Amino acid sequence: MKQLLIYEQPLALNRLTHRHLRIKPVPTNYAFARGLNSVPLTTTEFAPAARNYPIVFTGDADKASMPAVLLGLLRDDNLFVEDDSQWAAQAYVPAFLRRYPFVVANQETTGEAAAAAFTVCVDMPVVTQSDDGIKLFEDSGENAPALEHALGFLAEYQRAAERTQAFMQQLRDSKLLVTKTIRVERAGTEPHTLNGFSIVDEEKLQKLGGKALEKLSRTGALGLIYAHLMSLGNVSLLSARFDTRSAALKH
Known part of the structure; x- marks a missing residue:
């Protein structure tokens, strides 16, 4: 799964070069995510996400790289973006989507230092020089409120992503x-078929020895595993949403 699924042309921000850059007021809709049938998830999101989506792990069993939520049963089809481009009512919106149009550039360092100092990018399609755009930098060169808020969100997301990799x-x-x-x-x-992902094998989990289970429990991994296993029942909810939409299209 590509990390830049929803970004067309990320621009690395520079407070000198882009002092007068602004972004268009981004409407609170998710048209940009309409073609995604899954998106990455961090472990801090397991509890709210497990109420609405199946949580899986991208990649084959021995190379699984990231948790993800399944949003649809067909390739390039998101069952949670409504006709008006709003997210389905009461359904949790993954942080991967909520951080748009901002994203962190690829970086070599990890850990707290990386979360505190990183290069922020903004997707070019939302960039404007119009006066009605939202400022990213003040005239003094300091971060404007919109960018300051984005920095806080991205730093939190990076820390969550580090914990998720552990x-x-x-x-x-x-x-x-x-x-x-x-x-x-x-x-x-x-x-x-939908493939390219893995799940926890309950039989293997039940056969784990006491020390292995104790370690998973101590780190909080065991609770996350159970949240993942319970979430798999939401495949039936995806099927129901698919059938409901298909029936509506026939009328």
Whole structure:
């Protein structure tokens, strides 16, 4: 899964070069995410996300790299973006989408230092020099409120992503993951499959020894695993949303 799924042309911000740069008032809609059937998730989001989506892990079992939520049953199809481009009511919106149009540039360093000092990018399609745009920098060169808020959100996201990678390493080390495929069959349509992801194998989890379980529990990984397992029941909710939308399109 590419980290820049929703970004067309990220521009690395520079307070000197881009002193007078502004961004268009971004409407509170998610049209930019309409073609995504999954997005990355951090472990801090497991609890709210597990109420609405199946949580899976991208990649095959031995190389799984990141948790993700499934948003649709077809490739390039998001069941949670409504006709008016709003997110489905009461459904949790993943932080990966909420940080748009800002994103952090790829960086070599990790840890707290990286979370405190990073290069911020903004997606070029929202950039404007119009006076009605939202300032990113004050005339003095200091961060304007919009950028300051984005910096705080991105720093928090980076810290959560670091913790998430530690959790993923535990999963790989514990050999708990199994590659999974979902077969989708609907009347009147060709069967198709969703693949490229893994889930925790409950049988393997039950066979873990006491020390291994104690370690997962001590780090908080065990609770995250159970949240993931419970969330898999939401595949039926995706199916229901798919059927409801398909029925509406026929009328």
